[in-house]
Amino acid sequence: MTDMSTRPASPTLDEVAVLAGVSRATVSRVVNDSPRVSPEARAAVRSAIAELRYVPNRMARSLVTRRTDTIALVLNEPNTQVFSDPFFASIVRGVSATLADTDLNLVLLTAQDEREQQKIGRYARQGHVDGVILMSVHSNDPLPDILAEAGVPLVMCGRPFDDRAVAYVDADNRGGAEAATAHLIATGRNRIATITGPLDMIAGVDRLAGHRAALTAAGRQVHPELEAEGDFTEVGGARAMESLLARDPELDAVFVASDPMAVGALGALRAAGRRVPQDVAVVGFDDAAVATRCDPPLTTIAQPLTDMTPLLTELLLRQIEGVGEPAESRVCHTSLVRRASA
Amino acid sequence: MTDMSTRPASPTLDEVAVLAGVSRATVSRVVNDSPRVSPEARAAVRSAIAELRYVPNRMARSLVTRRTDTIALVLNEPNTQVFSDPFFASIVRGVSATLADTDLNLVLLTAQDEREQQKIGRYARQGHVDGVILMSVHSNDPLPDILAEAGVPLVMCGRPFDDRAVAYVDADNRGGAEAATAHLIATGRNRIATITGPLDMIAGVDRLAGHRAALTAAGRQVHPELEAEGDFTEVGGARAMESLLARDPELDAVFVASDPMAVGALGALRAAGRRVPQDVAVVGFDDAAVATRCDPPLTTIAQPLTDMTPLLTELLLRQIEGVGEPAESRVCHTSLVRRASA
DNA sequence: GGGCTGTGCGGGAGCGCTCTCACGGTGCAC
DNA sequence: GTGCACCGTGAGAGCGCTCCCGCACAGCCC
Structure with missing residues (x-):
């Protein structure tokens, strides 16, 4: 009542019912596509709805249905x-x-x-x-x-x-990471580093676990100094790559736990004068659009989005x-x- | 009633009122922080609310207040x-x-x-x-x-x-763009191109207008072949830059209507063997975080976010x-x- | 023709809340 | 002592909708 002037008071079920010459219940049935309405009633209601530009009030509906959709x-x-x-x-x-x-x-x-x-x-x-x-x-x-x-x-x-x-x-993060590092091993890489995701996220933890599992399965040792934590961002990936290179300039491969981070790592490797993949092989994770666009295009683990x-x-x-x-x-x-x- | 078993039926105002020994209205007053409630009543209601873990039903409230917050x-x-x-x-x-x-x-x-x-x-x-x-x-x-x-x-x-x-x-897109291009003119650039935003967006249109206005104000001509439409993405910026360079290899400056596009343009310029800013000066728009990180750091127009x-x-x-x-x-x-x- | 099922429809209760109004009680001025 | 203002409180109406229930009527079987 108070704000009739400010906003067009939207019509209610009742008003539609009056205009259509039926009861509220019938209007409700039409609105909710109930089959038990005669074609004539349905038509009358439809045209009344159109005329009044009726829009159901979802709050009222939710109150009784306990659903908000x-x-x-x-x-x-x-x-x-x-x-x-x-x-x-x-x-x-x-x-x-x-x-x-x-x-x-x-x-x-x-x-x-x-x-x-x-x-x-x-x-x-x-x-x-x-x-x-x-x-x-x-x-x-x-x-x-x-x-x-x-x-x-x-x-x-x-x-x-x-x-x-x-x-x-x-996604099978562990399995994917394992496949990534296994691929690096299979292609003859020896000093395989990893840039992990944030280790307070399960994807970060699982991908690191997969990486380590692949090393272990191949009889390699897990070197903590070849693991750097990233934050799934490009900048974080670049920083982690720099730190990894500082710790072990001889590394020849890196598994990066996300594509944005891998792009950052690619930049850091280029800045450090390393060629990819000749000097350092890089595998990402996600198969994001950016993986096809970067230079060189990224070998990566596809998530089945x-x-x-x-x-x-x-x-x-x-x-x-x-x-x-x-x-x-x-x-x-x-x-x-x-x-x-x- | 029907789903008592599936979900914990949440308590209502009435139940709180009964437990607190007051009326529904008083509970409502407490919930809505009305000042006209006695401290005792307030305390009783508060503890009843805590005991029942009462959470108001927003749908019911919205139904009467016409507000959803x-x-x-x-x-x-x-x-x-x-x-x-x-x-x-x-x-x-x-x-x-x-x-x-x-x-x-x-x-x-x-x-x-x-x-x-x-x-x-x-x-x-x-x-x-x-x-x-x-x-x-x-x-x-x-x-x-x-x-x-x-x-x-x-x-x-x-x-x-x-x-x-x-x-x-x-933001004053027109004015910002005008300042950007004016800066390029003032620093002695002659063939000033622009990468626009999408021209079905007002920011794209206004920034282009500002760029043109600056040229005109300096007595320069507006060359359509020095204008390429981008889409506010990095990839789009790179493509537009390539097309611009193809059309006029001699261009010595470009105003890019967004920082992500400018980053793309920087990449394209580098790939084309141009030095920034010696060969080509670049001004972006947004002052996004990326503007400080890219190489070289981007001169840009700050929006007062x-x-x-x-x-x-x-x-x-x-x-x-x-x-x-x-x-x-x-x-x-x-x-x-x-x-x-x- | 009586009883039956089925179909279209309306009446009415009620979802959980807010808010107006009226009521009793207190405190103060005259 | 009376009048008045004011405060805390409760009763009750009602927000717009859904859905149960029951009614009227049609069509059918035996």
């Missing part, structure tokens, strides 16, 4: 740099596309710090969303607990740290529909893509 | 590459930070195509959000119309194409609060940042 993709990343990681962009795009021809909405939520994480937790608990896809989980992340406790359906993109009962979709994103939404939807089924998880295979850098 | 940041971009533009990341981070100590929530909505834009339009009209900040508007974008018509408070990041009555915050993001939210909030005040807009000053590239 929106799911949240939570991007949990303090480092803005990482926010522009092509991997994220791909996931967002993929999930969005998967949802495009459903009537589900997708919202992105970002958290830079603990305070914002708490805010997101509250947002989810208050019933704004039907479920959550959680990306970029760090080891000290409170969100999985908050959401699990609140009973919000949840799928994590990436294996959780502890082996908790939560649904997740992940086209499998992962539909799976992510599928597992979440199943959890939303399902009546307390146990959370299901999936690990997707990775594959070596050979280009010029190794 | 969430605003949407719409990222309207078909090109995934652009999605990872540092400029976007900065805006998202800035708006998010501005909102951090309010009780407003921020959701990001992305649209890759017209279908998704319509979906976002529907989402906003259905009352999910109190207002919208619209980024990356292209000339044929339906969203401003959809939202304006629905009466959803709206602030655009960037001037609208037609001079419609919509609030916006923009620290001014723009608070302004964006401020204008939107004023519109949400305000009773039909005319939409206000702001243009923020840009400044030349001199580094090594020009």
Whole structure:
């Protein structure tokens, strides 16, 4: 009443019902595509809706259905740099596309710090969303607990740290990394370094584990001075490469745990006068678009994103529909893509 | 009732009221921090809330208040590459930070195509959000119309194409570009090219206009063959630079309408054997983090992001609060940042 | 023709919350 | 002592929707 003047008061079901000469219930049936409506009633309602430009009020609907038809993709990343990681962009795009021809909405939520994480937790608990896809989980992340406790359906993109009962979709990071380093070994490299991801992220940990496993399997030793921690950014990759070269100028190969970091490493190697792949072979991880564009094009481990994103939404939807089924998880295979850098 | 078993039925205001021995209204007052509650009642309610782990149902609240306390940041971009533009990341981070100590929530909505834009339009009209900040508007974008018509408070990041009555915050793109090219002229450059942004975006159009204005003001001629359209991405910048060099190998300066494109241009120039700034001077636009990291560091036009993001939210909030005040807009000053590239 | 099933439709309760209004109680001025 | 303002509180209406239930009517079988 008070703000009739400021905003066009949107018409309600009742008004549509009056105009169409039917009851509220019938309008509701038409709006929700119920089959038990006569063609005449349906037509009358349709034209009334068009005339009044009726748009259902989702809050009112949600209040009774306990559904909001929106799911949240939570991007949990303090480092803005990482926010522009092509991997994220791909996931967002993929999930969005998967949802495009459903009537589900997708919202992105970002958290830079603990305070914002708490805010997101509250947002989810208050019933704004039907479920959550959680990306970029760090080891000290409170969100999985908050959401699990609140009973919000949840799928994590990436294996959780502890082996908790939560649904997740992940690439076979360990296997991929193992294949990468095995490839370097098979092509005759001797001093194989690695630039890891952040070790408070499971992808960082698993890729390092895979790298070490490949060395061990080949009877090589694991040298701590040939391991440098990166942060999945290009700058971080360059810094890590410099530090590695300083520690062992004789290294002849490096497995880099993400393509953006590998691009940074390529730059650092060039700056240090090393030729790739002649002097130093480089293998990346992700098979991001940048891997084909850089010089030389990057040999890398492909993540099956086209499998992962539909799976992510599928597992979440199943959890939303399902009546307390146990959370299901999936690990997707990775594959070596050979280009010029190794 | 039906899903008592599947999800923990969250407690309602009534249950809290019963436990605290007060009425629903009093609980509501406590929850909403109304001052007119006795300390005893407040304490009783607080402890009942804690005991029951009560979380207010936002849908029910929104139904009566007509407020959702969430605003949407719409990222309207078909090109995934652009999605990872540092400029976007900065805006998202800035708006998010501005909102951090309010009780407003921020959701990001992305649209890759017209279908998704319509979906976002529907989402906003259905009352999910109190207002919208619209980024990356292209000339044929339906969203401003959809939202304006629905009466959803709206602030655009960037001037609208037609001079419609919509609030916006923009950098002085024209002035910035003019300063950039004026700087190239002042430092003795003769054949000054430009790599423009997409010309279906106002930032692209305005920066080109500023560039041309500077040439004209200095009595120079505008040469169409010295203008190449980019897409605000690094790859696009590199391609445009190559095409420019092919058209006029003698060019000695280039104003590039965004830093990521300028980085691409730098790469193309290096590949073509040109030294920067000796052979070709380069000025970028944005003053993104990458401008300080590239080789050579980029002379560029700084956008006052620290001014723009608070302004964006401020204008939107004023519109949400305000009773039909005319939409206000702001243009923020840009400044030349001199580094090594020009 | 009586009983039955099925179909289209409307009445009405109720989702969880806010907010207006009215009420009793207290404190103060006259 | 009366009048008045004011404060804390509760009852109740209602936000716009869904969905259960029951009614009227048609069509069918025996």
